Amino acid sequence: MVNDLRSDYDSAWKEALTVYFEPFMAFCFADAHADINWERGYETLDTELQEVIRDAEIGRRLADKLVKVWLNSGEDALVLIHVEIQGQVQTDFAERMYVYNHRLFDRYRQKVFSFAVLGDENSNWRPTSYSYHRWGFHSSLQFPIIKLLDYRIDTLEESTNPFAIIIAAHLETQATRNDLQRRFQSKLSLVRRLYERGYTKNQILELFRFIEWMMILPDAIQQEFKFQIRRIEEEKQMPYITSxxxxxxxxxxxxxxxxxxxxxxxxxxxxxxxxxxxxxxxxxxxxxxxxxxxxxxxxxxxxxxxxxxxx
Structure with missing residues (x-):
């Protein structure tokens, strides 16, 4: 049995959002992606986000991402990506989204757009808003979400967007928690796909690192996995990973x-x-x-x- 706690979802997602922020937005939040002027680039504000989270006494969130972007209209805005990996329902999740959003607005006095990635295994848990009201007063936050469980593996396999690989690795890691041989085959299939999708050498190495972080295998099976990787690289004549x-x-x-x-x-x-x-x-x-x-x-x-x- 795989000790799934060893699977480093947080580091993998944090790194993936850093390296592939634009492909992530294109794949997961297409409407927002279309409204952003990508030619102007973007600026990550992770240090500032951690300070806000610490000040809010909510705890350290490794996978969350704060990015400054410029819209097609010319104005700038902040994009907050909140990644929830927990396998159980988090009753205060929407409240945390609300607190983060308001704390960031208070600090920067800029529009803050919050998005949530739900990577848990409860298909019914889909928080999208937080509000409270009394005496005619009403305060609320509504935010778009993606539920990773909604993605089909065959659909992910058809996409050339690198973030499809990351989501597939996440889902396969969860699905194979108690099936080592299936995880081995799934991991091997994902790596083979890296070579068949026309990715560059650097993209292959980056995506391979994400897969390794998530899809942990015991040493004996990992050695067989590496042997099979060498065979794939000899077949494709692309010894990227082994070198x-x-x-x-x-x-x-x-x-x-x-x-x-x-x-x-x-x-x-x-x-x-x-x-x-x-x-x-x-x-x-x-x-x-x-x-x-x-x-x-x-x-x-x-x-x-x-x-x-x-x-």
Whole structure:
């Protein structure tokens, strides 16, 4: 059984909304997307959002997103994307939407448009408004939502919008919580689709990272998954993921060697750091990492490195 709590929905959604904000709006809130002047770009205000949330004493919300945009009319506005991942009904959700919206308006004195992404597993839970009234006074907030459960996997498969992949990964992660083999097959299918949709190398690597965050597999099955990824990349002649993983491992191994040398000898000369960073042999770097622990001096390390490389 998969421990689904390990699936990092928050980080995946936060990163996805950062990288693919415009495709997200186009896929999920088309009317709003059409009203925004994308040629002027947009500005993320996540730090400011966290300050507002902290001031409101509601708690830290990793996946929420605050973005400043410019409308086709020329005016600017704030777009608040609230992502709710919880699997159970949140009775105060609409109230939180109300508080966020009003706090942001109070801070910026700008129009704030709030949207909600409901990623929970309760198909009947669809909050869209919050209000209170008495003595002739009435205050309310109504906000558009998308319910991820409403998306069909086959429809998502037909879309070339990168955010369709992210939503599909979210839904498949939930649906396969207790079925490891099905999650393995679904994850493999999603990655294969990355290569068949004409995405760039960077898009493939970004989307692959999102899939990895969500669709956690036990180590044994993950190893088989990586083997199948290599087969797909050989078939497509696009070794993006395997080369990326190798480069990442090399970078970590180089950093480990330099870090131990710095810990033991305070300063590592730039020439030596550059030499270590030029190494592309993972086995050699692992060997050097072990030897940095016992070597007596930097001079001895340089001599050992030279001998190892046969120079």
């Amino acid at each position: 990326f993983e190798r480069d990442a491992k090399l970078e970590i191994a180089r950093e480990n060697v330099i870090e131990v040398l710095e810990t033991r000898f305070s300063v590592v000369p730039d020439a030596l750091s550059q030499r270590i960073n030029s190494l592309n042999d993972l086995a050699l770097l692992k060997q050097l990492h072990k030897q940095t622990i016992t070597v007596l001096s930097l001079e001895d390390f340089v001599q050992m490195l030279t001998e190892t490389q046969g120079e």
